[in-house]
Amino acid sequence: MPQVAIIDYGSGNLRSAAKAFQRALGGKGGVAVTAEAAALARATHIVLPGVGAFADCLRGVTALPGMVDALRREALEGGKPFLGICVGMQLLADRGLEHGDHAGLGWIAGEVRRLEPRDPTLKVPHMGWNEVATAAPHPLFEGLSSAHFYFVHSYHFVPKVAAEQLAAADYGGDIAAAVGRDNLVGTQFHPEKSQTAGLRLLANFLRWRP
Template identity: 65%
Template sequence: MIVAIIDYGSGNLRSAAKAFERAVAEADVDARIRVTADADEVAAADRIVLPGVGAFADCRRGLLGLPGMSDALASAVLEKGRPFLGICVGMQLMATVGREHGDHPGLGWIEGEVALLPAAGEGLKIPHMGWNDLRIAAPAHPVLAGLASGAHAYFVHSYAFVPADPRRVLATVDYGAPVSAVIGRDNLVGTQFHPEKSQATGLRLITNFLGWRP
């Protein structure tokens, strides 16, 4: 099994790759982790991971600026149904629109917007940074197997995904109001938190993703 972690100049790729390599080793999964900016490698991968750190528009520009990447993602993820994991801004890019510093189109894979955290109106610090407890809304989802409400995850973000369909929210976190922590549909799943920094919670989610058969 080939797991492609897309390198488009955003995200802690070394940390993400190490977390996936650890999950592969500990779960004894027959998989190779490849950090790549090559569209052909992404198109041929069995699983695709899109990390992301920074502003929504910059990440989208960097991703779609890679030659052939837009077509490779559409083919592998949308047409062939390969399991996809978006991390932080990589998750947000699945939205219809991101509203950070103006309105910017997303990939449109899951209808919804990426908007400023509601905590901005509650006197809480922005960005939301540090450990927080997950509230699992879809315990039956295979990627959340073995995780219960109260599991700790590490967040760093000022904007959050607000899906048009609340059924797309698989887990939330409380920061001034419930905020999407995990979203998904079909072969797509995304985490607002960083699994690679979330210790046992993150390792379990990555291991689940490696074994997921949507």
């Protein structure tokens, strides 16, 4: 049965993420909100959430003793299904350009830049429900090929490798709604705030065998 570890590094409220995973699990598995690197070894699925600024979130993760090493060992090298949400997804990039120029984890090639929609009437943050189109079928989006998800962000992930952009949303131009490769996925939107579509995506993640 899946054991989900949601990494708690002081970034906002993780209660709804934990509850959404519990709902998606339907009692078949467990969810741990944890700040301990050792917990990742026991987990079958790893979730890195994040709200706020890129550098603050990165600092939060690196401040947890052994966490970045454990993430690398269990997810990047160990192949456990990994989901980054919002800034948790952005941290996978090589660099983030929010309030300075910061090195990211570098798991998915690309950088995080300020949203600059071509249409000047479009507001930043990009806030609300947007339709997400998958580039190619991916288990994460099974049954969700043109579903709506809830976004709230002012910066976006620009992947270097086109094939690593799993899904896109239109906001005055294409923006990465999901990125990933192998056992790693990240969503710019918040599945835990996206009602039935979000719960379906989390259930898909839990069933995924990358």
